[in-house]
């Protein structure tokens with residue numbers, strides 16, 4: 527199974543939201559990272575064939591997705607950012623409704639509804655109205671509707687927005703479990719959402735794909751660029767003007783320990799440390815709003 531995105535462009539008037547993206551996806555979890563407005567949603571909507579590209583094409587196993595029509599839709603599961611649910615439906619009613627929309631009927635629909643409720647751990651509350659659900663429960667219901675047809679391609683747009691740390695962890699485990707034999711694309715601007723579960727990192731900036739490689743490789747690309755040092759409180763302002771500070775921790779006696787991303791040693795005495803995904807994000811998005819780990 528292969529999804530090939532070829533020279534994909536999307537313009538809104540004069541605004542280029544997605545610029546010339548080419549990437550081939552195979553089963554695995556792809557973490558789509560980028561700041562707000564980077565073009566993640568636009569790319570995902572094109573992958574789901576909801577939005578037509580200005581130019582370029584997307585092929586599923588060599589066939590243009592436009593030609594596959596309903597067959598392609600049946601392969602897809604999509605959790606949009608603004609996932610709309612019906613507050614007066616129970617979880618079960620809602621999933622039965624989605625199953626019908628997706629063309630599942632009778633016993634098959636019943637079986638799949640029960641199965642996905644189990645998978646997302648909502649069986650106990652299947653008969654409760656969605657309006658009584660917490661944010662995390664609603665997001666899990668969102669995942670359930672996306673996977674009800676056992677899709678080959680699962681597209682999740684900012685699926686952890688509004689979740690508390692415990693829900694985020696549960697969510698990560700759920701995705702890892704669901705990802706088998708699927709192409710999963712998960713967009714986020716929160717690095718920790720994809721830490722551990724993304725096999726590959728796709729990083730977007732200003733509509734362009736600026737990084738496309740296995741997560742391990744992306745992390746190793748930062749080898750020798752992440753530093754730690756201890757400084758006096760009074761030196762911090764100067765350092766933060768000159769360098770990208772990933773982390774800052776106040777120690778005893780007016781000392782501060784700093785984690786810095788820099789191509790060269792920022793200050794004598796600074797030592798190289800093992801990089802993380804957070805460091806990569808900051809390295810590439812120094813000029814933009816940085817929303818890192820919200821654990």
Ligand SMILES: Nc1ncnc2c1ncn2[C@@H]1O[C@H](COP(=O)(O)OP(=O)(O)OP(=O)(O)O)[C@@H](O)[C@H]1O
Nearest residue numbers: 538541542543560561562563564565566567568569
């Ligand atoms: N329908 C539209 N009309 C005009 N401009 C649009 C439209 N949709 C998106 N854009 C613009 O395209 C750019 C990319 O938007 P997109 O929503 O894809 O980014 P994103 O990375 O998903 O950001 P976010 O995390 O905020 O959702 C933004 O500048 C946005 O304002």
